[in-house]
Amino acid sequence: MTVRFTGKKPSRRAFLKGTLASTAGVVAGAGAANAAGPDPLITEKQEWAMGTGEGVDATPYGLPIKYEDDVIRRNVEWLTADTISSINFSPIHALDGTITPQGCAFERHHSGAIELRKEDYRLMINGLVDTPLVFTYEDLERFPRVNKTFFLECAANTGMEWAGAQLNGAQFTHGMIHNMEYSGVTLRTLLEEAGLNAAGDLKDKWVYVEGADASSNGRSIPMEKALDDCMIAFKANGEALRKEHGYPARLVVPGWEGNMWVKWIRRIEVSDSAVESREETSKYTDTLEDGTSRKWTWVMDAKSVVTSPSPQSPIKHGKGPLVITGLAWSGRGAITRVDVSKDGGKTWETARLANPGQPMALTRFYLDTEWNGEEMFLQSRAMDETGYVQPTKAMLREVRGENSVYHNNCIQTWWVKADGEAENVEVS
Amino acid sequence: MTVRFTGKKPSRRAFLKGTLASTAGVVAGAGAANAAGPDPLITEKQEWAMGTGEGVDATPYGLPIKYEDDVIRRNVEWLTADTISSINFSPIHALDGTITPQGCAFERHHSGAIELRKEDYRLMINGLVDTPLVFTYEDLERFPRVNKTFFLECAANTGMEWAGAQLNGAQFTHGMIHNMEYSGVTLRTLLEEAGLNAAGDLKDKWVYVEGADASSNGRSIPMEKALDDCMIAFKANGEALRKEHGYPARLVVPGWEGNMWVKWIRRIEVSDSAVESREETSKYTDTLEDGTSRKWTWVMDAKSVVTSPSPQSPIKHGKGPLVITGLAWSGRGAITRVDVSKDGGKTWETARLANPGQPMALTRFYLDTEWNGEEMFLQSRAMDETGYVQPTKAMLREVRGENSVYHNNCIQTWWVKADGEAENVEVS
Numbered sequence: 001m002t003v004r005f006t007g008k009k010p011s012r013r014a015f016l017k018g019t020l021a022s023t024a025g026v027v028a029g030a031g032a033a034n035a036a037g038p039d040p041l042i043t044e045k046q047e048w049a050m051g052t053g054e055g056v057d058a059t060p061y062g063l064p065i066k067y068e069d070d071v072i073r074r075n076v077e078w079l080t081a082d083t084i085s086s087i088n089f090s091p092i093h094a095l096d097g098t099i100t101p102q103g104c105a106f107e108r109h110h111s112g113a114i115e116l117r118k119e120d121y122r123l124m125i126n127g128l129v130d131t132p133l134v135f136t137y138e139d140l141e142r143f144p145r146v147n148k149t150f151f152l153e154c155a156a157n158t159g160m161e162w163a164g165a166q167l168n169g170a171q172f173t174h175g176m177i178h179n180m181e182y183s184g185v186t187l188r189t190l191l192e193e194a195g196l197n198a199a200g201d202l203k204d205k206w207v208y209v210e211g212a213d214a215s216s217n218g219r220s221i222p223m224e225k226a227l228d229d230c231m232i233a234f235k236a237n238g239e240a241l242r243k244e245h246g247y248p249a250r251l252v253v254p255g256w257e258g259n260m261w262v263k264w265i266r267r268i269e270v271s272d273s274a275v276e277s278r279e280e281t282s283k284y285t286d287t288l289e290d291g292t293s294r295k296w297t298w299v300m301d302a303k304s305v306v307t308s309p310s311p312q313s314p315i316k317h318g319k320g321p322l323v324i325t326g327l328a329w330s331g332r333g334a335i336t337r338v339d340v341s342k343d344g345g346k347t348w349e350t351a352r353l354a355n356p357g358q359p360m361a362l363t364r365f366y367l368d369t370e371w372n373g374e375e376m377f378l379q380s381r382a383m384d385e386t387g388y389v390q391p392t393k394a395m396l397r398e399v400r401g402e403n404s405v406y407h408n409n410c411i412q413t414w415w416v417k418a419d420g421e422a423e424n425v426e427v428s
Numbered sequence: 429m430t431v432r433f434t435g436k437k438p439s440r441r442a443f444l445k446g447t448l449a450s451t452a453g454v455v456a457g458a459g460a461a462n463a464a465g466p467d468p469l470i471t472e473k474q475e476w477a478m479g480t481g482e483g484v485d486a487t488p489y490g491l492p493i494k495y496e497d498d499v500i501r502r503n504v505e506w507l508t509a510d511t512i513s514s515i516n517f518s519p520i521h522a523l524d525g526t527i528t529p530q531g532c533a534f535e536r537h538h539s540g541a542i543e544l545r546k547e548d549y550r551l552m553i554n555g556l557v558d559t560p561l562v563f564t565y566e567d568l569e570r571f572p573r574v575n576k577t578f579f580l581e582c583a584a585n586t587g588m589e590w591a592g593a594q595l596n597g598a599q600f601t602h603g604m605i606h607n608m609e610y611s612g613v614t615l616r617t618l619l620e621e622a623g624l625n626a627a628g629d630l631k632d633k634w635v636y637v638e639g640a641d642a643s644s645n646g647r648s649i650p651m652e653k654a655l656d657d658c659m660i661a662f663k664a665n666g667e668a669l670r671k672e673h674g675y676p677a678r679l680v681v682p683g684w685e686g687n688m689w690v691k692w693i694r695r696i697e698v699s700d701s702a703v704e705s706r707e708e709t710s711k712y713t714d715t716l717e718d719g720t721s722r723k724w725t726w727v728m729d730a731k732s733v734v735t736s737p738s739p740q741s742p743i744k745h746g747k748g749p750l751v752i753t754g755l756a757w758s759g760r761g762a763i764t765r766v767d768v769s770k771d772g773g774k775t776w777e778t779a780r781l782a783n784p785g786q787p788m789a790l791t792r793f794y795l796d797t798e799w800n801g802e803e804m805f806l807q808s809r810a811m812d813e814t815g816y817v818q819p820t821k822a823m824l825r826e827v828r829g830e831n832s833v834y835h836n837n838c839i840q841t842w843w844v845k846a847d848g849e850a851e852n853v854e855v856s
Contacts, residue, residue, distance in 0.1 A: 064670060096575070247493045
């Protein structure tokens with residue numbers, strides 16, 4: 001075998017020579033960049049079309065164009081103790097497709113977002129395992145990886161709406177959610193590396209997971225789920241997790257409430273019972289009318305919302321063709337159908353799914369319709385592969401009462417007025 | 429139907445009262461944010477784990493953590509006339525999964541990246557159509573939308589390697605590529621809106637597409653492709669296109685060379701012949717040994733590259749478990765198989781595809797292997813659903829000679845040395 005390589009890079013001149021020699025009129029595509037300079041025939045009005053020509057447009061890491069500076073995460077002032085929130089909602093009213101860019105993806109911190117270097121990162125597996133282990137970040141990268149797209153929804157998403165229509169905008173009512181393509185190692189792989197013989201019968205076993213932040217945000221997860229589809233993710237949408245999403249590694253618990261997706265994950269303990277930690281008892285439980293609480297309500301039930309038109313995305317054109325669009329998801333599997341109502345749930349039309357539903361991932365739906373210019377009470381209703389149908393708020397209140405904070409997956413209503421503006425309302 | 433809504437937002441106090449009343453010990457998840465303050469038991473060394481607690485970590489639009497500041501687009505100084513390039517390569521050596529974040533996705537400008545407001549945007553359809561039309565941006569949003577993930581590869585990707593191993597890193601040899609989830613309207617929808625009866629037999633018809641930048645970057649596309657799967661996209665990975673990718677709308681030409689994906693698209697003319705514009709004659713053609721040129725070489729043939737280990741992503745651990753990973757793609761359909769060689773193509777092992785290949789989209793592959801600590805000549809070889817097999821550089825040179833700049837889809841070789849460092853080499 002002959003190996004050839006050039007230790008030093010060729011000069012640009014040499015490169016151009018090599019290509020120019022080939023045939024008259026052919027210039028290297030790359031070399032010709034910026035050849036178009038200012039043209040005296042271009043009028044002042046067309047100057048915006050010229051770009052800079054100086055190449056300053058090329059950016060190492062790019063941000064959205066200035067005209068989109070309203071497509072950002074937002075908090076709700078009265079929701080948190082600080083004026084600057086530790087909850088920031090995804091601008092779902094302004095997005096399309098299914099992927100949420102990391103830059104505007106929902107963030108929630110129990111003790112702030114910490115800065116943890118890969119070099120300082122450690123992940124311990126202990127408890128009922130054959131060999132307790134501590135992994136470095138580099139260790140994690142040596143195990144077989146998987147790639148999957150999943151939604152994360154906070155258990156509190158839409159929680160403020162239990163008592164009635166409150167927050168005026170899909171970003172605020174339904175924006176505690178994001179959907180990303182994760183790359184990482186399955187939790188099963190790491191647990192099997194430590195060995196589970198010591199745990200005996202796995203049926204009733206648990207893992208307790210905690211993060212490296214001050215809250216630790218410890219959560220108990222049944223072994224069955226841990227071995228099924230959980231993963232330790234280090235990349236989201238191709239690149240490293242952001243600080244606010246748990247850099248350098250977080251737990252992914254597909255279809256289950258977001259607080260279980262422990263960020264900066266540092267320890268996984270195999271145990272024979274749930275820890276019943278602060279984060280899983282004082283929070284994320286639902287108090288019923290009789291004062292008892294629903295417990296271990298991990299799975300996020302099927303849900304949907306119309307993202308446009310909506311209060312932050314009013315109709316700006318008159319009657320005629322209108323695209324109604326939104327998102328649907330289910331923690332129990334794939335979305336199979338979404339219906340849309342324009343009259344507050346009296347009649348329904350089946351929407352078009354942009355692509356076949358994927359398990360535990362956001363599904364985009366569209367209803368291509370004609371608007372008659374009159375007011376609408378827009379609703380969407382999701383169904384998943386288990387046959388579950390998203391309930392109305394009345395149905396949900398009937399079984400849960402009005403004391404709950406979490407797990408509100410009821411049908412949302414937007415009152416779209418004749419002028420195209422929309423408002424969050426409740427119909428019954 | 430009863431409609432209820434609150435015109436004013438409830439006070440935080442009222443909200444907390446509503447939830448605290450429910451049962452002792454239950455606090456609103458949102459309201460409890462930042463409750464964990466500094467703890468005297470936390471040692472100085474653990475201070476990094478505290479976050480700020482002030483909420484300043486919450487950001488409207490987030491950027492990567494500072495520790496990842498090397499995962500950025502990069503140019504190649506000698507490749508362009510200006511020191512700041514109008515070509516910026518994706519850092520594929522540092523990414524995983526398949527989605528390319530917009531912030532570090534390959535950019536290439538023929539006349540700089542222009543800033544075009546949605547309000548100023550117009551798209552004209554003219555030529556052999558029943559009714560010439562001009563669409564505003566808002567008009568485009570009223571047509572039925574589609575969502576699809578596609579790769580864009582510049583025809584010049586890997587072009588510098590025809591003459592031998594040149595650029596030391598997958599970012600530079602193969603980084604003129606990105607892969608995003610697009611939302612937009614099919615070109616067919618808009619052409620049918622204008623009406624194609626005037627064009628008669630569509631078999632030999634063309635569309636000529638041009639952008640609003642000074643280069644206009646006009647390209648001719650056969651009607652068959654235009655009606656098949658082309659789209660006018662306004663969103664990528666959920667959010668608006670970035671300035672550098674053609675905000676507010678660009679053409680998507682799945683599987684075909686990136687320069688046809690006209691950015692800031694302003695005009696589509698239906699015609700009975702190709703225009704043979706500057707951008708499709710002086711560039712993007714391949715000159716053969718006999719001086720003639722291959723023309724209309726639109727489709728990007730099946731190709732792959734190992735992204736790690738690679739020159740910018742050396743092996744930092746010793747022998748033992750090693751994940752070899754990379755990307756594969758084909759403009760003719762889905763990737764069906766990727767083989768990896770450690771000995772410069774003498775023997776091959778079939779890699780694991782992270783997910784089934786999707787048509788004209790990046791596919792992530794992994795080879796979970798054991799490294800013996802000795803040097804490797806790493807190669808990957810992609811196959812697509814048409815049965816096409818990615819060729820060696822020798823095979824490609826045999827049919828194309830060495831005058832080409834574009835359409836180099838040959839097998840890449842990384843020489844991984846015993847110390848884990850890697851270098852771009854050529855083997856024969």
